[in-house]
Amino acid sequence: MMVLGVSSVRAQEPPTPAKETEQMKAVPDMDHSQMDHSKMDHGAAPPPDPATLSDPGADSGMNHGSMQGGSAPPDARDPHAYSGGYTLDPARPLRMADEHNFHSLLVDRFERVRTRDNSSTEYDLQAWFGRNYDRVVLKAEGEADDGRIEDAHTELLWGHAVAAYWDTQVGVRYDSGKNPDRKWLAFGIQGLAPYWFEVDATAYVGESGRTALRLEAEYELLLTQKLVLQPRIEANFYGKRDAQRELGSGLSDLVLGLRLRYEIRREFAPYIGIERSGEFGGTADFARADGERTKETRFVAGLRFWF
């Protein structure tokens, strides 16, 4: 599953020029002159097979890559070629929504978590402010126990659209909680991979040569129009052992979750779920030294909401 996030990102890379040329050639080669429509009796034609009509995938040989993404061919049109030198008045009163700021707060997870010997509250939210292609993004996730923030990761990023479904994000991350605070620079990519996987992958560089990597992928499976099953995976890696925060190097933790939510409204959905979480490597050693489990099953109940 983790590999999935990475390969999805890769799948978004523009096709090589050679590949694109092939595709462009392929079309004129199709010999439509052989199709003799005059002999087709459309009046008497049986109803078309619904499988072929609404079944784009049946045309399996086609590569749809050229319909999306890629870079402009050298002979692409100049979109300003028809302007005759006219430009929009920068002081014009007419501003469409593309020049307005919008904002949103999505609390993807706000949940009570129960394990065999503990319970806590977790949150995972993302807010943004800005326009279509450039936004200020705030991401925050954390865990609270007995009213105290146990562990919190908060990021402030500048999101910039680089492709139809992908934004790059650059900014800072701040870790706080019961352990010493850590500051990081963050570089990430967030977006929608083919097959509708929501992917968020961010690399971090901290003080004293610390590095980290966080990968997250979510999927939404519509059981009905309002009942949504959401598998989710999250993995964290650290480049260097950090004893004060009880982190080892390499893969530190991995969580596989499954949440079932009911959208009372699109923006208001309670859910229940189950997660399997594990700590690995040096991080697991720290946990064991504290007498904690390194693998556990967690039951969650919470609320997803946005506005």
Next chain:
Amino acid sequence: MKRIPKLLCGLPNLPRRRFIQGLAAGGVLLGVSPWLRPAWAQVTDTTTGSAPVLSGTEFDLTIAETPVNFTGRPRLATTINGSIPAPTLRWRQGDTITLRVTNRLPVDTSIHWHGILLPFQMDGVPGISFKGIAPGETFIYRFKVQQTGTYWYHSHSGMQEQTGMYGAIVIEPARGGPIRADRDYIVQLSDWTDEDPMRVLAKLKMQSDYYNFNQPTVVDFFRDAANDGVSAAMAKRRMWQQMRMNPTDLADVSAYTYTYLMNGTTPAGNWTGLFRPGEKIRLRFINSGAMTFFDVRIPGLKMTVIQADGQDVEPFTVDEIRIGVAETYDVIVAPKDDAYTIFAQSMDRTGHTRGTLAVRAGMTADVPAVDKPEPLSMGDMMGDMGGGMGGMDHSAHGGMAMDHSQHAMGAMTMGGGQVRARHARTEYGPGVDMRVDMPRTNLDDPGIGLRNNGRRVLTYADLHTIGGPLDRRGPEREIELHLTGNMERYTWSFDGLEFGKSTPVHFRHNERLRVILVNDTMMTHPMHLHGMWSELENPDGRFQIRKHVINVQPAQRVSFLVTADALGRWAWHCHLLLHMDAGMFREVVVA
């Protein structure tokens, strides 16, 4: 739009389902406030919600907020002279008319005379052709009426059109035309939401499928797998999944929030037009919806189309018409029985509105069930590329044979009848989620949801403007623009550039030019060029029909000729209000 004060909200917040058809006595709450019923509201003898009629050469129009209640929840609408629809304006060709428009709103407003030829300063687009009408101000529109037919008018400011600012215009011929009907009714279709329209847009920016409750589910998958096998069920979904697109993305805003209206009346209110048996009735259909394509039929009656967008066409008889946003169609019907339902369902099949033609008020006829939504096909996405004739559905048209020899390969087509689109370099960025390389050019496709319904559905290929083009010159120049967008981000644009990043399109004064529009999206866009006619060509390059709005279907390429005889600055945009506001808007400079 603001919520109205608490004291007016006497109704409890009942479940919406109860009001999905709207209130029978919905609409403008006359009598709530005495100033709402001033002398200028010359209410005609209708009992069922038709707009007042104003005629002559001098008109006073006042724009204000008015309490309305279409769903059980009181709201404030933006109205012209206090009614929804706004007063019907009857003009006469050749007259010079004066319209004094007074703004009693706390914000700027405007009125645009849709489809009317006039000096650009009178066109009413703030920021393009004038500066708008400030609060408290009266703006005087004055122009000579050059044309005849059915048109409409609406606000071009913000979301005021969605909140009630639309009315019909009927222009009589100067010398009186042939009398075609015993009765004449305007059937103005629209969509109402209790939500603030800007909030609707903001929601779509956050979740572009917010209003779509017809999405493919796991249950559908298992049903397909059981019927057709797992691999066929997988294949059916593969391309959509790969491209991150949704085959049920038929409308951005659905009946989840919309109540569809006919002449400002909810389906429960049942607008009724009366007739005597044996009479011929002219129905002037106007789609004044902000975001809704309506598929209109009158079960039991054939409709003979005599005008489209105000222009006389060779009469053509059909069972059903898809009316794009801002289009108008005049039809003649000859009812025999006592009552007929005028049924208008939304293109996404989430709702409908209806009215009745009847010999007595209070009668009804059966109201058909809304059709099942049909998912978009490969041709809707890929044009002429996938599977050869992807976009065409040969079994459509109630078994009528299609003559493919007419699809001759004109100069603009490549071998095999295909036309390669020329994409702009700005289409390779984050604002564009798909491009169609081989668009289809056929005009005989009734469109998604109408291809296999057994009814004769009007297409542009059926329409021929009487008298041919206004200008016999061939095109001196070609302009190709692409209709683009990114559903996930909910951005809409021409050539991948939203209005704010665009430059105007320059038409040289008096030139005859060919405009080519290629739709690189999965939605049909009703494209409206202000101030000049768009003369649509058929795939062979021959004149087809003169219009002010041209629907461009998904993955379709259309071309039309324009005579740039109207000096000045004009708007050119998709008439889906939220697409326009999101940036599918260009300025045109004729100089």
